[in-house]
Amino acid sequence: MILQLLRDYGYTITVDEAIEIYRSTAMCSTPDEIKTAIKTIISKNKEEFVMFDEIFEQVLAKQRNWLQELNNELVEINRGYIPHELTHPDMELLQANPSCPQPIGGIAVGAGTGLATITGLVDPESLLQFQSNYKQVFKKLMTEGVSAAADTIVNRYLTAFATNFQEIFKTKEKILDHVAQVLNQINPLVKRQVMGLLEEEVNRQLAEVISKNPKLKIQSLENLDFMLLQDTAEVRKRLYLLGKKLASQVKRKQVKGKHSIDMRKTIRANLQNGGVFLDLKLKKRRKERPRLIVLTDVSPSTVYATRLFLTVIEEIKTLFQNVQYFEFIGSCINVTSEYKDGSSINESIENALSKWSLVNSGKQSSNYQLALQQFLQDEHLKLTPSTIVIMLGDLRDWLGGWRNGKPLSLNSFVKIRDQSRLFFVLNPEFHSNWNTGDSIVSHIQNSGIQVQEVTTISQLEDSLKFILSAVS
Amino acid sequence: MMINQEMLKEQHYIADQQTTTVTDIATRLEKPILVEGPPGTGKTTLAKAIAGATQKQLIRIQCYEGITAEQVIGEFNYSKQLLAIQMGKNTDINDLFTAEYFINRPLLIAMNTPSVLLIDEIDRADEEFEAFLLEALGEFQITVPELGTIPAKHKPIVVLTSNGTREISHALRRRSLYLYLDYPDTLKEKQIIQTHIPQIDLMLVDKIIRTVQRLRNSDKIANPPSVAETIEFAKALMILGEEFIEPEKITQLTGILLKTASDHYEANKLLSKQSTN
Numbered sequence: 089m090i091l092q093l094l095r096d097y098g099y100t101i102t103v104d105e106a107i108e109i110y111r112s113t114a115m116c117s118t119p120d121e122i123k124t125a126i127k128t129i130i131s132k133n134k135e136e137f138v139m140f141d142e143i144f145e146q147v148l149a150k151q152r153n154w155l156q157e158l159n160n161e162l163v164e165i166n167r168g169y170i171p172h173e174l175t176h177p178d179m180e181l182l183q184a185n186p187s188c189p190q191p192i193g194g195i196a197v198g199a200g201t202g203l204a205t206i207t208g209l210v211d212p213e214s215l216l217q218f219q220s221n222y223k224q225v226f227k228k229l230m231t232e233g234v235s236a237a238a239d240t241i242v243n244r245y246l247t248a249f250a251t252n253f254q255e256i257f258k259t260k261e262k263i264l265d266h267v268a269q270v271l272n273q274i275n276p277l278v279k280r281q282v283m284g285l286l287e288e289e290v291n292r293q294l295a296e297v298i299s300k301n302p303k304l305k306i307q308s309l310e311n312l313d314f315m316l317l318q319d320t321a322e323v324r325k326r327l328y329l330l331g332k333k334l335a336s337q338v339k340r341k342q343v344k345g346k347h348s349i350d351m352r353k354t355i356r357a358n359l360q361n362g363g364v365f366l367d368l369k370l371k372k373r374r375k376e377r378p379r380l381i382v383l384t385d386v387s388p389s390t391v392y393a394t395r396l397f398l399t400v401i402e403e404i405k406t407l408f409q410n411v412q413y414f415e416f417i418g419s420c421i422n423v424t425s426e427y428k429d430g431s432s433i434n435e436s437i438e439n440a441l442s443k444w445s446l447v448n449s450g451k452q453s454s455n456y457q458l459a460l461q462q463f464l465q466d467e468h469l470k471l472t473p474s475t476i477v478i479m480l481g482d483l484r485d486w487l488g489g490w491r492n493g494k495p496l497s498l499n500s501f502v503k504i505r506d507q508s509r510l511f512f513v514l515n516p517e518f519h520s521n522w523n524t525g526d527s528i529v530s531h532i533q534n535s536g537i538q539v540q541e542v543t544t545i546s547q548l549e550d551s552l553k554f555i556l557s558a559v560s
Numbered sequence: 561m562m563i564n565q566e567m568l569k570e571q572h573y574i575a576d577q578q579t580t581t582v583t584d585i586a587t588r589l590e591k592p593i594l595v596e597g598p599p600g601t602g603k604t605t606l607a608k609a610i611a612g613a614t615q616k617q618l619i620r621i622q623c624y625e626g627i628t629a630e631q632v633i634g635e636f637n638y639s640k641q642l643l644a645i646q647m648g649k650n651t652d653i654n655d656l657f658t659a660e661y662f663i664n665r666p667l668l669i670a671m672n673t674p675s676v677l678l679i680d681e682i683d684r685a686d687e688e689f690e691a692f693l694l695e696a697l698g699e700f701q702i703t704v705p706e707l708g709t710i711p712a713k714h715k716p717i718v719v720l721t722s723n724g725t726r727e728i729s730h731a732l733r734r735r736s737l738y739l740y741l742d743y744p745d746t747l748k749e750k751q752i753i754q755t756h757i758p759q760i761d762l763m764l765v766d767k768i769i770r771t772v773q774r775l776r777n778s779d780k781i782a783n784p785p786s787v788a789e790t791i792e793f794a795k796a797l798m799i800l801g802e803e804f805i806e807p808e809k810i811t812q813l814t815g816i817l818l819k820t821a822s823d824h825y826e827a828n829k830l831l832s833k834q835s836t837n
Contacts, residue, residue, distance in 0.1 A: 102734065112585045124581040132733040134596060137740040321782040328782070329725060336625070432822030434780075 090148065090158040097143055099130045110162040119155055126158075146295045229267065234282065237267075238289035260290060310546040314393050314516060324399050330549055331403025338407050338556050347371055378474045378509060378559060380408040383463065385481030386441065387417045387454050393516030393542070395437055397480050400552065402433040407559050412470065415440060416459035418487060419450025422466050456481075456528070457488035460500030475508045476558060482517040483539065484526045495528045498535060505537050510558050514542040514551055563587055563613055573602065573609035574744075574751045582739045583610060592697045592718035594682075594733060597741035599723055600786015604680055606741070607719035611676035614717065619670045620678045623685035629692045633702055634665040657706040667696060671712035676719065682732075683722040690729055698735045743776055744787060756791050760798060767805050768794050775817065780826040785817035792816050807831060 091101050091109075112125040123144060131137040148154050229237035241263050264287055271279035310326075353369035361367070382401055384394040394415075405411045413427045414420055423440035430436025444451055450458065463469065471477070489496040505511045513532060515522070519541045522529040533539050540551045563584045568575045575583070583606070586593045595603040611618035621632050641656045670677040682690060696702055697720075700712040720736060722728055744752060746769055753765050768790065776784040785793070793816045797804055804813055814827050 105734070108589060108591070112589060115585060115588055116581070120577065121581045124578050125585050127578075128582045128585065128737040128739060131738040131740075132730065133738070134740045137738055320779040321784075325782045333726070432820070432825045434822050435825045 089161065090154060091161055093147065094126075094130060094143070097139070099136060100132070101130050105129050106162065113159070113162065122155065122158075150295070229282065229286065234285045234289050238286055238293050241290050242293040260294065264290065310544060310549070313518075313543045314396060323396065326545065327396055327399040328403055330545065331400040334400070334549070334552055334556055335404045335407055337553075338404075338559055376474070377407065377409040378476050379470060379472060380405070380411045381414065381469075381471070381475055381477045381508075382411065383414045383416065383420075383477060383479040383481075385417070385454065385479075386415045386444070387482075389484070390480065390482050390516050391441075394480055396545075397514065397516075397542070397548065398437060399433055400548065401478075402436075404552070404556065407556065408476070409474075410470070412468070413440065414463055414466070415444075416454075416456075416463065416481075417444075417450055418453055418455040418458060419447060420459040420462040420466070421447060422468055424468070453486045454481075454484055455487035456483070456485040456497035457495065457500065460497055460504070464500060464503060471504065471507045473507075473509055476555065477504055477508045477511045478555060479511070479513045480516065480542075481513065482515055482527070483513065483522075483529045483532060484517075485528045486526050488528075495531055497528065498531055501532055501537060502535055505535065510555065511537055512551070512555055513537060513539040514548070515539055516542055518543055561587060561614055563610065567613035568609045571609040571612035572755055573605055574748055574755060575606070575609075576748065579606065579739065579741070582737055586737045587614070587717055589737070590700075590715050592720055592736040593739055594720045594722065594728070594736035595739045595741055596722045596724060598743065598784065598786065600788045601741040601743055602787060603719075603721040603741055604678065607676055607678035607680075607721070610717055610719065611678075614676065616717070617673060617675045618678060619666050619673075619675045619716070620680060621666050623679065623681050623683075623689070625684055625686060627685050627689055629689065630665075632665050632667040633704065634663050634668050636706070637661050637663050659707060662704075662707065668702060668710070670716040671696075671700065671702065671710065672714065674714045675716045677716040679718065679720045681723060681725075682720045683725040683728060687729065690732055694731055694735065697732070743784070746773070749787065749790065752787055753791060753794050757794055757798065760794060761802075764797065764802055764805070765794070767802075768797065771805060771810065772817065774830070775827055778826065778830055780830070781818065781823050783818065783820055783823055789817050 091106060095101055108129050109126055112129065113122050116122045116125055127137065127140045127144075131140060151157070228240050241260065264283070267286065268279055268283050271282060347370035350369045350371045354365060354367070355363075357367050357369055358365050382398070384398065385391075386394055401411075411424075411427070413423045415423050421443055423443055426440040426443060427436045430439055464471075485495050485497055501511075515529065517527075521527070522539075522541075529539055540547070540554075542548045542551055563580065565575055565577070565580045568580065568583075582593060585591075587610075595606060597603055607620075608618055610616075621627075636657065641661050644656060644661070664672070667677070669675075679693070682693075697718060700715045701709050703709045720732075743749075749769050749772075750765055753760060753768070772785050772790050772793070775781055778784075793813065796813055796816055800813075803809060810831055811828050814824055814831070818824055818827050
């Protein structure tokens with residue numbers, strides 16, 4: 089069952105599409121053309137398009153007579169057009185409504201997939217042990233042989249760290265390259281003998297893993313947690329687009345709002361019509377753009393989320409009258425000039441982070457009490473009732489003091505809340521980890537400050553939408 | 561009508577076997593092709609090449625935020641209707657809402673003439689517009705309430721392109737054949753450059769491709785150089801001299817390949833790192 093197999097891999101193949109495949113195979117003259125025809129009909133996005141080649145090579149091409157089997161299957165489906173000959177289970181659906189293009193079977197999440205990710209195989213334990221340690225593979229190779237080394241590559245590295253099929257194969261090449269380099273330093277002859285065997289074994293094991301786990305769920309980049317997102321251009325581009333989208337949505341709302349009639353101008357303009365109101369003059373909408381203060385935690389645990397967050401902020405900053413940037417760990421620094429002077433967001437982020445080399449203390453551990461005190465004392469701070477303050481931080485007050493069971497930093501939080509229009513905290517830590525150890529989330533929430541989990545791009549989008557609703 | 565690689569090559573379009581097969585199947589199955597890929601990989605040019613190869617008129621709808629169905633189907637000619645009323649030509653109001661007073665716009669024109677319909681950058685259009693296209697692309701018919709359902713006299717070859725600004729709906733994807741055009745491999749890019757600049761030195765082409773691919777392979781470049789930009793870069797080197805591809809001078813020409821400050825910053829870092837290494 090070729091089509092069923094493809095459905096198991098996440099492809100949504102409708103009856104209509106199966107019939108299209110049948111029609112197109114009749115037009116193709118070579119197996120390669122048939123492969124392309126199936127691929128173009130069933131793929132709905134880049135990931136499925138690229139994934140098809142890998143699945144084809146690893147699974148379908150290895151099956152003898154795949155072409156014949158597919159042909160039999162398609163003939164059976166196509167026969168559905170003659171109701172009395174219906175035999176295929178899918179035909180019940182066709183019989184009920186011949187033009188119904190319902191998807192049958194499959195586990196694909198369908199459209200909307202961005203950068204596809206295989207999560208079915210990811211072992212969270214091994215993710216925590218993430219190290220680009222090729223020596224381990226080499227050690228296994230020397231002590232336990234080719235098979236064990238290949239097993240390590242496939243199970244420990246590829247399936248755990250790959251972000252999609254393409255990534256698996258790229259990673260495989262990368263690891264094999266590194267092992268080859270190490271072997272080459274020892275003995276080129278050994279390298280030649282071992283590498284061929286190792287690659288063969290890796291491919292065999294990989295094919296086995298993929299064929300045994302066809303139900304690989306495709307998850308979109310938006311729902312993938314920040315931990316798994318690499319700081320690649322693709323992620324930054326996605327965030328840049330998100331920023332643009334949010335900005336244009338708010339701008340459109342501002343333009344679409346109702347305008348009231350400006351009576352003074354209408355009367356003046358219509359004097360020439362003898363007082364008949366032919367030409368209505370509408371009041372121009374005054375855009376009240378609030379100020380924005382971005383307060384970001386750049387401690388090692390959150391600095392990565394901060395970078396992603398600031399990429400979005402860069403695109404929506406035009407919606408605000410003025411944006412001020414602050415960074416904090418154990419102390420707080422004003423980095424507004426770094427963001428204003430930087431020719432690109434990357435440069436600005438780098439410049440702002442490099443400013444920490446000039447700070448004498450507070451670079452190591454979080455201290456919200458001290459950091460927020462410094463923030464409130466900043467001579468350039470413009471905290472007004474029209475200011476929106478967004479803080480990105482995990483609210484882990486490692487060094488901050490406590491009194492009467494409450495963190496001392498709470499006073500500063502309350503001050504910011506009282507002096508601004510909206511104070512919103514975005515927490516890049518999983519909700520399940522809140523209020524454990526040195527986390528002060530519950531205290532902040534109890535004081536009426538909204539704290540939102542932002543561990544994925546879609547959560548970031550939702551939170552920013554909420555904040556921007558105050559702007560439009 | 562069959563489309564093959566040679567036919568596309570005659571239109572100066574170097575297509576691989578996959579692109580040719582998809583184009584051919586789409587033409588024969590009368591299904592739209594949804595082409596996605598990074599900017600500058602030949603999505604729009606593919607439509608132009610198909611039009612040239614099939615000797616059909618190319619009708620282009622350039623999508624943008626706010627584009628409406630009226631702008632692509634057509635609308636009633638109000639001035640003409642007003643004039644008809646003033647002249648007392650039509651006394652019955654229903655006579656004013658006929659094809660005589662309707663101005664046909666690209667989509668309707670494409671349905672009436674043998675053509676290749678290019679719906680460019682569909683991702684920039686609003687979702688409402690995309691939903692409206694479903695009938696036209698799925699059934700090859702258009703419904704205008706006053707005129708009724710207008711079936712296509714000639715089914716056009718439809719090419720939809722998208723740069724991924726927004727996710728295209730599953731409904732539209734299902735009605736189309738999917739083609740992803742990525743950056744070409746070395747050999748194909750070499751052929752493309754030689755096709756556009758026949759007098760170029762082969763050694764220089766190699767150097768250009770190596771430089772461009774280095775930028776494309778970098779994780780830090782958000783908008784890597786497209787094929788069109790590579791050709792521009794090659795043309796610039798032909799004018800200024802080959803020495804501008806060397807690490808010391810190449811940063812002066814990165815503006816041809818990369819168009820954002822952020823990418824410039826990363827590229828200069830990357831290329832200067834190469835020169836120090």
